[in-house]
Amino acid sequence: MKAYADIFKALGDETRLSMIALLLSQGEMCVCDLMGVLAISQSKASRHLRYLLHAGLVTDRREGVWVYYRLQESRKTEASRVTTAIGNLITSRLSDDLKMRMHTWTANKQNNDNCCTDNSTTC
Amino acid sequence: MKAYADIFKALGDETRLSMIALLLSQGEMCVCDLMGVLAISQSKASRHLRYLLHAGLVTDRREGVWVYYRLQESRKTEASRVTTAIGNLITSRLSDDLKMRMHTWTANKQNNDNCCTDNSTTC
DNA sequence: TGCATATAATCGCTTAAGCGGGTACATGCA
């Protein structure tokens, strides 16, 4: 029971819950992607991603300079059971604002072929 | 999104999550029942139930001296969607210890026709 | 009505944890 409580505690923050919702719909994102879409500072993004990592909700993968995060997908974990159970619930509630940010961010990323050369952000 | 984060925050405590799991399996319980089964103090039980009430996860109903709590069942609320989605997950994880407590507690209650005349507890 | 009892909610206090901003540090690439 405590294991589940810890998972829900990790989901009990708007920043982290939005991260999970984005990862549910996008599959994999690097820290700078999440910073850009959520419009938060790098240290804040990194800190919450570490929290999610230690809680077992996501996994990380380094590729050169970038660190990519994706949902923990091992079916045997409590975390994946929870995200599976609530996935539809929270992705359907991704705010329009966030969808818009996501859209413009990925558009810029494609144009620049790099997630962090967009002058309009502080990335 | 914040609404869901607040719900998960409410579930992110072992005491409150156990209360939700018990209410899922029992339907309705008074404060003294929850105190007894979870072996917690009255103030602790009351405080966490108020937390769940304000978070919209449960409703209360006074009947004489007793106050009964049950899950929020209005299908339109985010809270009920969440508890529905995770119900099987957490009730199947009700610890054996808790099931045992639940069993002995309800047995005593039936014998005494009163939840608070059991000398073996501090209720 | 007055009083004792049972149940539940709240208050005051202390302690622990979480969150945010900022900044120093580590890592990897050119």
Add this chain to the structure above:
DNA sequence: TGCATGTACCCGCTTAAGCGATTATATGCA
């Protein structure tokens, strides 16, 4: 080395937890 990316740590603030004591509400009885 210089630069970009990401992490770790510090500080201040807020929230929430536990505990015991007190207060509020309802019931039962003389």
